[in-house]
Amino acid sequence: MNDPQSSVFTAFVGSSRLASGSISQVALAVKNALAHHPTGSVLIYDDRSGRAIDIDTRGSEAEVLARLAAPTPEPLPRGRGRPKLGVVAREVTLLPRHWAWLGSQPGGASVAIRKLVEAARRTNQEPDQRRERREAAFQFIWGMAGNLANFDAANRALFANDRARFSELIRTWPADVRDHAIALAFG
Numbered sequence: 001m002n003d004p005q006s007s008v009f010t011a012f013v014g015s016s017r018l019a020s021g022s023i024s025q026v027a028l029a030v031k032n033a034l035a036h037h038p039t040g041s042v043l044i045y046d047d048r049s050g051r052a053i054d055i056d057t058r059g060s061e062a063e064v065l066a067r068l069a070a071p072t073p074e075p076l077p078r079g080r081g082r083p084k085l086g087v088v089a090r091e092v093t094l095l096p097r098h099w100a101w102l103g104s105q106p107g108g109a110s111v112a113i114r115k116l117v118e119a120a121r122r123t124n125q126e127p128d129q130r131r132e133r134r135e136a137a138f139q140f141i142w143g144m145a146g147n148l149a150n151f152d153a154a155n156r157a158l159f160a161n162d163r164a165r166f167s168e169l170i171r172t173w174p175a176d177v178r179d180h181a182i183a184l185a186f187g
Contacts, residue, residue: 007022007023007046007047007048008020008021008022008047008048009021009022009023009026009044009045009046009047009053010026010044010045010047010180011026011029011030011033011042011043011044011045012042012043012044012045012144012176012177013033013037013040013041013042014040014041015144015173015174015176015177016174016176017176017179017180018030018033018042020047023055023068024065024068026044026055027044027055027057027064027065027068028061028064028065030042030044030055030057031057031061031064034057043143043144045139045140045143045144047136047184048132048136049135049136049139050135050136050137050138050139050140050184051139051143052143055068092113130161133184133185133186133187134158134159134161134185136184136185137158137181137184137185138155138158138159140180140181140184141154141155141158141170141177141181144177144180144181145170145173145177145181148170148172148173148177149172149173150169150170150172153169154166154169154170157169158185163182163185163186166182166185166186167182170182
């Protein structure tokens with residue numbers, strides 16, 4: 001997960017949407033739902049990735065929120081790079097002609113690679129966002145609708161970026177699942 005505190009999460013009880021919002025809001029809604037129906041099946045999805053997540057809802061609301069707020073341990077800093085600036089050294093494998101070109105650029109290989117990456121990020125921002133939405137929708141429907149009618153055909157329409165066909169194929173799915181899949185896939 002990226003930053004769980006800034007992401008949006010959605011919880012489902014069966015095929016009905018229970019709550020959508022921050023991890024704290026959704027966790028408390030799930031805790032409340034499970035208190036009233038302890039045998040209910042609740043799934044929580046990270047809307048950014050479409051993947052199901054687990055939350056420990058044991059204890060009081062304060063305990064649940066404290067566990068969610070607990071920082072995840074930072075990985076140990078590596079020896080190379082400039083960690084205080086967020087620079088991390090990693091290995092890159094290139095052909096000798098690529099290294100020669102990078103070495104001849106002003107500022108050296110690192111500056112040239114950073115510029116190339118930033119230019120590619122700007123150029124590919126919209127296609128990358130479409131791909132991320134499509135992947136999130138796929139992960140969600142795989143978990144929630146993998147056994148529903150037209151799943152395979154809907155999946156093909158999703159990856160063809162055919163909103164009309166996708167919507168038509170999932171028309172008979174439970175309303176909350178259908179609506180959430182469309183929202184994840186196409187915004």
